Amino acid sequence: MRVPIAWLRDYVDLPGNAQAIADRLAMLGFPVDAIETRPVITGVVAGTIVSLEKHPNADRLQVGSIDVGAGTPLTIATAATNVAAGQRIAVATIGARLPLLTIERRKMRGVESEGMMCSADELALPADWFEDGILQLDADVAPGTDIVEHFRLGDAVLDVDVTSNRPDALSMLGLARELAAALGTPLRAPSDRNPGTAADPAGTAPVVTLDSADCTRFVAQRFDGVRVGVAPTWMRVRLALAGQRPINNLVDVSNFAMLETGQPLHFYDDARLTNHHLIVRDAREGEKLVTLDDVEHELTPQALVVADQAQAQGLAGLKGGKASEVSASTTAIVLESANFAGARIRRMSAKLGFRTEGSTRHEKGLAPALADIGAARAAQLLVAIGANAYAPHAFGAPVAAPEPVPFAVRDVKRLLGFELPNETIAAHLRALGCEVAIVDADRLDVTPPAWRKDIVIGADIVEEIARMAGYDNVVASMPAVYPNDVSSRPYRLERKLACALAALGYHEISSYALHGPALAAKLRRAGIRPSHASVEVRNPLSEDQRYLRYALGPGLVEYFARVGRPIRVFEIGHAFTTAEGVVEESALLSFGFTAPATDEPEWTDSSFLRLKSDAIALIRNVTGRFPETTRDVRNAMHPGKTAVLMLDGREIAAIGQIDPRLGHAFDVPMPVYVCNMYLDALPDNATPRDAPPSKFPSTYRDLALVVDLDVDAAAISQTIVKAIGELCTGARVFDEYRGKQVGEGKKSVAVRVTMQLRDATITDAEADLAIARALDALRERTGATIRG
Amino acid sequence: MSELAAQLADLQSRFAAAVAGAGDERALDAVRVDFLGRSGAVTLLRRGIGQLPAEERPTAGKEINDVVERLEAQLQDAQGALESRAFDADLSRTIDVTFPAPDAAVGTIHPIRRIIEDVCSYFERMGFAVVLGPEVEPDQYNFDALNIPADHPAREGFDSFWITDTLLLRPHTSPMQIRTMEQHAPPIAVVAPGRCYRRDAVDARHLFQFNQIEGLLVAEGIHFGHLKGALTGMCRELFGDDQQVRFRPSFFPFTEPSAEVDTTCPKCRGLGDACNMCGGSGWIELGGAGMVHPNVLRNVGYDPDVVSGWAFGFGIERLGLTRYEIDDIRRFVESDPDFLMQLH
Numbered sequence A: 001m002r003v004p005i006a007w008l009r010d011y012v013d014l015p016g017n018a019q020a021i022a023d024r025l026a027m028l029g030f031p032v033d034a035i036e037t038r039p040v041i042t043g044v045v046a047g048t049i050v051s052l053e054k055h056p057n058a059d060r061l062q063v064g065s066i067d068v069g070a071g072t073p074l075t076i077a078t079a080a081t082n083v084a085a086g087q088r089i090a091v092a093t094i095g096a097r098l099p100l101l102t103i104e105r106r107k108m109r110g111v112e113s114e115g116m117m118c119s120a121d122e123l124a125l126p127a128d129w130f131e132d133g134i135l136q137l138d139a140d141v142a143p144g145t146d147i148v149e150h151f152r153l154g155d156a157v158l159d160v161d162v163t164s165n166r167p168d169a170l171s172m173l174g175l176a177r178e179l180a181a182a183l184g185t186p187l188r189a190p191s192d193r194n195p196g197t198a199a200d201p202a203g204t205a206p207v208v209t210l211d212s213a214d215c216t217r218f219v220a221q222r223f224d225g226v227r228v229g230v231a232p233t234w235m236r237v238r239l240a241l242a243g244q245r246p247i248n249n250l251v252d253v254s255n256f257a258m259l260e261t262g263q264p265l266h267f268y269d270d271a272r273l274t275n276h277h278l279i280v281r282d283a284r285e286g287e288k289l290v291t292l293d294d295v296e297h298e299l300t301p302q303a304l305v306v307a308d309q310a311q312a313q314g315l316a317g318l319k320g321g322k323a324s325e326v327s328a329s330t331t332a333i334v335l336e337s338a339n340f341a342g343a344r345i346r347r348m349s350a351k352l353g354f355r356t357e358g359s360t361r362h363e364k365g366l367a368p369a370l371a372d373i374g375a376a377r378a379a380q381l382l383v384a385i386g387a388n389a390y391a392p393h394a395f396g397a398p399v400a401a402p403e404p405v406p407f408a409v410r411d412v413k414r415l416l417g418f419e420l421p422n423e424t425i426a427a428h429l430r431a432l433g434c435e436v437a438i439v440d441a442d443r444l445d446v447t448p449p450a451w452r453k454d455i456v457i458g459a460d461i462v463e464e465i466a467r468m469a470g471y472d473n474v475v476a477s478m479p480a481v482y483p484n485d486v487s488s489r490p491y492r493l494e495r496k497l498a499c500a501l502a503a504l505g506y507h508e509i510s511s512y513a514l515h516g517p518a519l520a521a522k523l524r525r526a527g528i529r530p531s532h533a534s535v536e537v538r539n540p541l542s543e544d545q546r547y548l549r550y551a552l553g554p555g556l557v558e559y560f561a562r563v564g565r566p567i568r569v570f571e572i573g574h575a576f577t578t579a580e581g582v583v584e585e586s587a588l589l590s591f592g593f594t595a596p597a598t599d600e601p602e603w604t605d606s607s608f609l610r611l612k613s614d615a616i617a618l619i620r621n622v623t624g625r626f627p628e629t630t631r632d633v634r635n636a637m638h639p640g641k642t643a644v645l646m647l648d649g650r651e652i653a654a655i656g657q658i659d660p661r662l663g664h665a666f667d668v669p670m671p672v673y674v675c676n677m678y679l680d681a682l683p684d685n686a687t688p689r690d691a692p693p694s695k696f697p698s699t700y701r702d703l704a705l706v707v708d709l710d711v712d713a714a715a716i717s718q719t720i721v722k723a724i725g726e727l728c729t730g731a732r733v734f735d736e737y738r739g740k741q742v743g744e745g746k747k748s749v750a751v752r753v754t755m756q757l758r759d760a761t762i763t764d765a766e767a768d769l770a771i772a773r774a775l776d777a778l779r780e781r782t783g784a785t786i787r788g
Numbered sequence B: 001m002s003e004l005a006a007q008l009a010d011l012q013s014r015f016a017a018a019v020a021g022a023g024d025e026r027a028l029d030a031v032r033v034d035f036l037g038r039s040g041a042v043t044l045l046r047r048g049i050g051q052l053p054a055e056e057r058p059t060a061g062k063e064i065n066d067v068v069e070r071l072e073a074q075l076q077d078a079q080g081a082l083e084s085r086a087f088d089a090d091l092s093r094t095i096d097v098t099f100p101a102p103d104a105a106v107g108t109i110h111p112i113r114r115i116i117e118d119v120c121s122y123f124e125r126m127g128f129a130v131v132l133g134p135e136v137e138p139d140q141y142n143f144d145a146l147n148i149p150a151d152h153p154a155r156e157g158f159d160s161f162w163i164t165d166t167l168l169l170r171p172h173t174s175p176m177q178i179r180t181m182e183q184h185a186p187p188i189a190v191v192a193p194g195r196c197y198r199r200d201a202v203d204a205r206h207l208f209q210f211n212q213i214e215g216l217l218v219a220e221g222i223h224f225g226h227l228k229g230a231l232t233g234m235c236r237e238l239f240g241d242d243q244q245v246r247f248r249p250s251f252f253p254f255t256e257p258s259a260e261v262d263t264t265c266p267k268c269r270g271l272g273d274a275c276n277m278c279g280g281s282g283w284i285e286l287g288g289a290g291m292v293h294p295n296v297l298r299n300v301g302y303d304p305d306v307v308s309g310w311a312f313g314f315g316i317e318r319l320g321l322t323r324y325e326i327d328d329i330r331r332f333v334e335s336d337p338d339f340l341m342q343l344h
Ligand SMILES: [Zn+2]
Pocket: B265, B266, B267, B268, B269, B270, B271, B272, B275, B276, B277, B278, B279, B280, B281, B282, B283
């Protein structure tokens, strides 16, 4: 909200420095986003045009004699056409500083001009918001009055943030009250007495029917003797500084009273209402309404309207209707000062796609009592511009007197950590408008002011006390933290995985969890059908945020495409799938790399082995155990280069090369290798136990076997280990060869078998016997022959 | 000069000549045998001691021992000199030690995780647990249980991605407050880092996905001052020892009293001036905090008259922008290799 310090000073004495005022507001919970300073203007005073004559030498100029309160009247020439004798105007005297010039004595077509009559522009007010030509002052501004001081034109304008719980502070008076309370200075609040006491002339009293529960209070008040014209300049200057364009005296009064009190108001031209009767009701399906801005809205029953017996006359709390707009011919008006349900106004505003100063206040939920306060203030201002006020009529439930909130004083110490004397607490609360009754040493009864709805429980009162005492007085201290049974296991697992992968040379990346339809298109291009149904976002900001990722792999592949050179990366994050309307969310890890293609024989792939080596090291690191490897086939993976790693027969990870067609669809220039893990599948860490090495030497035998192509290294190794028994400490396939010498459908495999005894040195005879057993088993189980 | 002294002088000069003449290890070993061996020159001299008067014998023995020590030392020196010749060629090599070394194949942990770990490790040392939770949450956890019922104006501040009528991508980590308290009785001490989502257009200061860290401490006797103390410690951990923390009043439906938390701008050390990091205020905004609202405690079955607690929720990216002086928040998601390695 734009808050002119000039306006705040109408109600409270403030320090001179705008920054100090902004800091004070921030420490009350109203941060100031910007301080707009005003240009320096000096030497401008009020003057009365005593006489005005045509310039002797120039048709378009007039020469005035201006009384500026002291000395002989000044002779000033002007080209403005809106001047006349008797007017009170702003005069820049010799030496005056204006935003763009300094006033000097000068001759205008032979006439010595002793100053300049000022337009709004010269006082740094928006020129097109005020009269063309010379700014007209109110008649009660005495000649000689310094205009900059009078309007406080030098004071900065603050852009103040008001939190949604404090619509009462979306007002000059609300913020002035906060400052006065914090500074310990009095608040000069205008009277809340409504000047309208006379009974309405027969048959003219406004009647309001509340046909919706979303209007809890409606104050209607009729005024006649209204003459539409220009509002007093003091009011127009206040509004302009607050960023509100002056329109006419009626609109300006409603805006001024709203900005001052926080209560939105609306005036209807009484002559254009049927029977002085207003009805608050749901709009009818398809009902049409043209608002003040000439926009026609087609409404649904979601909209709340204020109507007369003939038609909708406005969108409740949002915008008035064209049909009953006040105009130059208006002589009688009906004032509306109502309380609408915030949620209803917010939904209507969202549906129709616009907000107004009124709706932003209503939608936060105003206090019903504010309706009476706002009406009273508007009535005072209307009377001041010559209108006749009749008695206000309130519709809806009577405003309940605020209930006292019982407050345990010990909660101050309990929740804030510091104590205050009861008298200080009471003084702080009273400064904010609360009534405070001290019941006993630990108990106060605090009655919040009628305009605040946010003080309901003790904690609310504690916050008020803390704000008044100053949040800076909260003393930092360390809490005692007691043991509790909450587990950090998933976090520690993630941390361990990340550290291990970084140590293995992988870089952690973080990619977007939302993606668009382009991903599915790329998968299709690669001939891959998605294995999961994606979770769809209902209201994405753009199409490329339509789906939640179902895996981390695609993000990695996109990253590889973007980087374009060999790189090793990992990501830990959540992925989402849906089945029968249920969203499944899993914590996943994917790591992998791009590596240039090598010229290895087609039956080997060192990049795959590198990936497998890293995956095993990682699993060993976080589980304390070594997984088994099994061949596998999987969507989006290379059919011959995919495996799963298992522990206790459960899959822990899938590893392999990404289907090269997928890499091509994503424009990755190199083969991609990826390992995917579901973090929930990882078993708890089994702390490894020490197994002391045998003190006796080991021996080994290298075997050269020929086997069918489908006999894999794991089968050979497992067969050997099983056949030899515990004497065997390892059977590792270390070479493989295929070629003409070996024969079609066959491969040659080299295995090193190591053997060791725990209690003696193994003899050659024992080793040979064991190997013979192993070869028998290999022949029987795998059809292996010894390569001769 | 006594006769013995003359003999010793002679022995030493002969020894020196013999050592100098020994060109390899074998020759040197022969010299050792000749002079220090069982029947070498020194042994002969020792035998002569018996001929001396009894009072001269100790002195003579000592003189011989001193000489033997000297000979053995010379022998070792000569041996060392012979051995080191084998290294002459190696030792004459000189390389350009400024020649660029290949990059080590170390990986990196994302700066966002590193900040999360720094914050968590601080709170873990205090006795807090670290909990993780789902990103798709029902509105019950996101809003209702946090004292933000449907139609509460504060829901406007959370412009969320909705999946169904009741499921959404969490716009903050605060649902973890509810999940933790529902499952555990007080005392509670947890921090909960994690990813959140809001419908923000992406630019240099905004992402539609970001990370928050939630803190929650509930027990008897917990107050606002404890929040300031814990957060001051956290800021000192992240930014340095003289870091200050400032509370400003604010409004969140799930805390009362509520505060915006600022900490000293680490770039200008709070001086402000023309600092582009803090806009000249000298303070950096961390996020929201406050005392857990009694309604929230009641919603999980706690008695707000018995226990009290505080909670905070800070944006991790914001901390990262400040800590690493990054001017574009998108760099966290782009995760460019150079960016990751440079911040490591
Ligand atoms: Zn700074």
